[in-house]
Amino acid sequence: MADPEIKSYEPHHESQSAAVTESRPVRWVAMGIAFAFLAVFLLLPLIVVFHEALSKGIGAYTEALASPDTRSAIRLTLLVAAISVPLNLIFGISAAWAIAKFEFKGKAFLTTLIDLPFSVSPVISGLVYVLLFGAQGLLGAWLKAHGIVILFAVPGIVLATIFVTFPFVARELIPLMQEQGNGDEEAALSLGANGWQAFWYVTLPNVKWGLLYGVLLCNARAMGEFGAVSVVSGHIRGLTNTMPLHVEILYNEYNAVGAFAVASLLAGLALVTLVLKTLLEMRYGAEIAATRGH
Amino acid sequence: MNTAPAKAGWRFRQPSVIPGFGLTLGFSLAYLTLIILIPLSGLVWRSAALGWTDFWAIAVDRRTLNALKISFGTAFLAAAVNVVFGTIVAWVLVRYRFPGRRIADAMVDLPFALPTAVAGIALTTLYAPNGWIGQLLMPLGIKVAYTPLGIVIALVFIGLPFVVRTVQPIMEELDREVEEAAATLGANRFQTITRVLFPGLAPAIVTGFSLAFARGVGEYGSVIFIAGNLPFKSEIAPLLIVIRLEEYNYEAATAIAAIMLALSFVMLLVVNLVQTWSRKRYG
Numbered sequence: 001m002a003d004p005e006i007k008s009y010e011p012h013h014e015s016q017s018a019a020v021t022e023s024r025p026v027r028w029v030a031m032g033i034a035f036a037f038l039a040v041f042l043l044l045p046l047i048v049v050f051h052e053a054l055s056k057g058i059g060a061y062t063e064a065l066a067s068p069d070t071r072s073a074i075r076l077t078l079l080v081a082a083i084s085v086p087l088n089l090i091f092g093i094s095a096a097w098a099i100a101k102f103e104f105k106g107k108a109f110l111t112t113l114i115d116l117p118f119s120v121s122p123v124i125s126g127l128v129y130v131l132l133f134g135a136q137g138l139l140g141a142w143l144k145a146h147g148i149v150i151l152f153a154v155p156g157i158v159l160a161t162i163f164v165t166f167p168f169v170a171r172e173l174i175p176l177m178q179e180q181g182n183g184d185e186e187a188a189l190s191l192g193a194n195g196w197q198a199f200w201y202v203t204l205p206n207v208k209w210g211l212l213y214g215v216l217l218c219n220a221r222a223m224g225e226f227g228a229v230s231v232v233s234g235h236i237r238g239l240t241n242t243m244p245l246h247v248e249i250l251y252n253e254y255n256a257v258g259a260f261a262v263a264s265l266l267a268g269l270a271l272v273t274l275v276l277k278t279l280l281e282m283r284y285g286a287e288i289a290a291t292r293g294h
Numbered sequence: 295m296n297t298a299p300a301k302a303g304w305r306f307r308q309p310s311v312i313p314g315f316g317l318t319l320g321f322s323l324a325y326l327t328l329i330i331l332i333p334l335s336g337l338v339w340r341s342a343a344l345g346w347t348d349f350w351a352i353a354v355d356r357r358t359l360n361a362l363k364i365s366f367g368t369a370f371l372a373a374a375v376n377v378v379f380g381t382i383v384a385w386v387l388v389r390y391r392f393p394g395r396r397i398a399d400a401m402v403d404l405p406f407a408l409p410t411a412v413a414g415i416a417l418t419t420l421y422a423p424n425g426w427i428g429q430l431l432m433p434l435g436i437k438v439a440y441t442p443l444g445i446v447i448a449l450v451f452i453g454l455p456f457v458v459r460t461v462q463p464i465m466e467e468l469d470r471e472v473e474e475a476a477a478t479l480g481a482n483r484f485q486t487i488t489r490v491l492f493p494g495l496a497p498a499i500v501t502g503f504s505l506a507f508a509r510g511v512g513e514y515g516s517v518i519f520i521a522g523n524l525p526f527k528s529e530i531a532p533l534l535i536v537i538r539l540e541e542y543n544y545e546a547a548t549a550i551a552a553i554m555l556a557l558s559f560v561m562l563l564v565v566n567l568v569q570t571w572s573r574k575r576y577g
Binding site for chain 1: 306307308310311312313314315317318319321322323325326329330331332333334336337339340379382383385386387389390392396398399400401402403404405406407408409410411412413415416417419420425426427450451454483508511512513514515519532533535536539542544547548551554555558559561562
């Protein structure tokens with residue numbers, strides 16, 4: 001990968017011969033198609049969110065954001081992310097340690113299982129918890145008898161969010177830690193560090209940017225998840241409505257300014273995520289290289 | 295390092311001086327089991343409890359079949375669109391240098407970062423008859439919002455990064471010397487691209503297609519706003535699951551979900567087979 005001979009071979013210089021690039025008109029057409037496609041499919045939707053949010057002026061915008069239901073939706077979204085992201089972070093580190101540092105039977109199968117939530121429709125991710133905890137569910141009667149409420153309440157929303165964001169941290173860390181090998185940790189251990197010290201002072205600094213990268217993506221999805229949360233939430237205004245669900249309710253009530261005002265916050269979050277992600281890739285590309293392109 | 299051949303007897307794991315195996319594997323397995331495996335096996339158990347005749351009756355119900363057809367059909371079309379344009383976008387990003395390339399590159403990940411509900415209402419507003427794009431298409435007699443075409447548009451948005459991000463790294467690793475050799479041997483640029491470069495990219499393109507397709511089949515948030523959700527016409531399978539749940543028809547919801555899961559696993563299997571095949575052939 002990092003073969004210096006290949007790296008020094010700058011493939012993009014203007015001086016390259018005509019034989020290994022396209023003719024000028026072909027280049028222009030290809031770039032024209034690519035730009036037009038990106039503009040129509042990515043840029044316009046982003047612009048329209050802010051345009052609609054501010055279409056009745058800044059006053060209407062701030063008023064929409066100040067409504068109590070919107071505020072409680074923002075609080076709930078932050079709460080759900082604050083619980084689910086750290087849990088998946090701990091899981092991600094733990095799974096990466098077990099998978100990257102050791103050779104054991106069934107490792108490939110375990111890695112496949114970790115990726116499983118990515119190939120399940122969000123609606124099904126919510127449905128499985130309804131089947132488990134719902135009134136007709138496997139544990140429904142038992143939960144009811146013990147007065148435990150999971151579905152159509154915060155615990156259900158948290159569980160569904162954990163489900164859909166489950167693989168993010170683990171799948172960033174596993175290839176990264178595999179690439180780095182065990183040499184550093186073995187050296188630390190032979191110098192007298194205990195396992196915890198080896199992790200804290202050696203492994204963690206080695207993977208911190210990759211870790212941050214995974215957390216960033218995990219958080220974006222946790223705050224933006226719609227399908228899974230929609231199934232388990234019950235849509236109780238002011239109680240179990242996250243920001244994406246609140247967008248839907250406002251939109252269906254023909255409150256376009258309100259819907260797009262909340263949507264603009266989520267779009268802002270997406271933009272911040274993209275900027276941080278790009279900065280991480282630019283500055284620490286080599287240190288998170290194993291994670292590029294999922 | 296330890297390349298010693300397997301010692302006598304079966305060993306669960308290779309010996310290592312690194313501590314923490316039991317703790318981390320134990321915790322990971324427990325967490326995986328609680329969050330993913332038990333809930334998913336609950337779904338399998340519930341659909342198995344349905345019995346074959348009931349399951350089959352739901353599966354061949356006209357509304358179910360139509361919803362599955364619409365989900366898989368639109369996802370297929372959108373993935374095909376993304377293969378064409380996503381490959382061009384990846385090529386432009388990898389091979390050409392122009393101002394703003396980094397921004398364009400970062401933008402490709404927008405569908406990963408933008409919540410699907412936001413994408414849904416934004417696309418609906420754009421493509422509605424009075425929207426920025428919708429009013430341009432109206433005179434041409436093309437209706438996008440509230441039709442199956444709208445579903446395809448939403449799924450193109452959702453699937454684009456899957457194709458670009460799968461093809462892009464492979465394009466970056468293409469060996470320019472091979473192209474030079476082809477040119478030296480008298481191939482024109484078109485022949486070099488179609489006969490020399492494309493075979494190397496094909497497995498990545500197929501993988502990107504499958505990922506975009508699989509994601510599109512399960513997509514819900516961005517689609518339900520733009521689809522119009524007419525039964526038999528523009529009702530996707532995930533929405534039908536939600537509708538059945540709201541009717542407290544857990545059986546039907548479970549059966550449709552089980553069918554979708556089974557089909558996704560087949561997809562996943564195909565992706566893995568393609569990857570193994572391409573590694574063997576080009577690795």
